[in-house]
Amino acid sequence: MRIGLLGTGPWARVAHAPALSGHRDLDFAGVWGRRPEAAGELADLYGTRAYDDVDALFADVDAVAVALPPDVQAELAVRAARAGCHLLLDKPLAPTVPQGRAVVEAAEEAQVASVVFLTTRFQPEPEAWIAEQAALGGWFTGRAQWLGAVFTDDGNPFAASPWRREKGALWDVGPHALSVLLPVLGDVRRVTAAAYGPGDTVHLVLDHVSGASSTLALSLTAPPAAAGAAVELRGASGVTLLPEASEGAVPALARAADALLGAADTGTPHSCDAAFALRITDVLATAETLLRGGTR
Structure with missing residues (x-):
């Protein structure tokens, strides 16, 4: 599976890039970031390509892994799904329920697999x-x-x-x-x-x-x-x-990639898919509303 990485920050560097590049069943095909110079630096470290155009990356890969803030992730995940890319996402899925629901619906409509990297679930x-x-x-x-x-x-x-x-x-x-x-x-x-x-x-x-x-x-x-x-x-x-x-984030993320490969191959949703992450987002959004309103 050809996979691209969206994001160039600390989490992309310490977890995503090592896990994707070291996975025997993935072809780490490219990096896109909001800072092109950072994307170039990270791509050079792993011998892959830096993309200036995120849609060009979507067109060249089978899947994307996302290491971006939740609001940016939600927007790009919808675009990636519509381009036919399977989704390896991070938590939280999105900062609001409507944004999270848009990701779920886009993945379902495009019939692409999704896995959300909730670290403990993959250790x-x-x-x-x-x-x-x-x-x-x-x-x-x-x-x-x-x-x-x-x-x-x-x-x-x-x-x-x-x-x-x-x-x-x-x-x-x-x-x-x-x-x-x-x-x-x-x-x-x-x-x-x-x-x-x-x-x-x-x-x-x-x-x-x-x-x-x-x-x-x-x-x-x-x-x-x-x-x-x-x-x-x-x-x-x-x-x-x-x-x-007993293991840290990189082996866990590799297992999340295994889960994505399995879901894409079989068509059977993983238990940590975008729909599950949307339910978590719903609980968090409810709590946030209560906290902001001073209501318990």
Whole structure:
């Protein structure tokens, strides 16, 4: 599969480009970026082509991987799908539900596959744990803490990201927490939200269709020593904790590419497709509306 990369920022450099170039079943065919000079530099590093025209890239490849802010991703994903490109997207899918729905509809109309890179879902130990707990069932409640130090760790390359500054932890790490909880506890029917704590820290309480409830604590303003992610489930089987992953982002992204190849080959949607990511966007948008209105 010939695949092009959209984006040249830190995430494209540390995750996407290495994963795409090292994948035995992908031909890393080109890079497009909003800064042509950065696209040229990244393309040179991996011996591929820099494109000035994104539509020309769409015409030359079978798929695109996107490492761009969510509003830019949503717009370009629609164009790429309409050009017949399969989609390897990042989280969050889009900053609003209508934009996310446009991506889903474009992919469905063009009959292209989509996979959204929710890192934990493509790491072997967490992935196996999620499947095991979903099959087990009988969960009473869940608790997720996703605490980052993006805004407190000097020199963090993602701290200057305008969309992270605007959207905060709710939209940056919220998708990770929801990607773990939803497959196990079921869809969300009610949301409660509160902005208590330093910086962008927010707390959500979710009522799931299974009858279980869950709580989420999300932040990018945690002290570096306190940063980390944890998920705990309690139910009829006792207590269980999300295991730590033994591998980082690059191998996980390679597995996401495997998932895209499989979905494109079989026509069977992956569980982390754009439709699933749209449901996450819907929950986040509901919480955001509550937080902005001062309503819980």
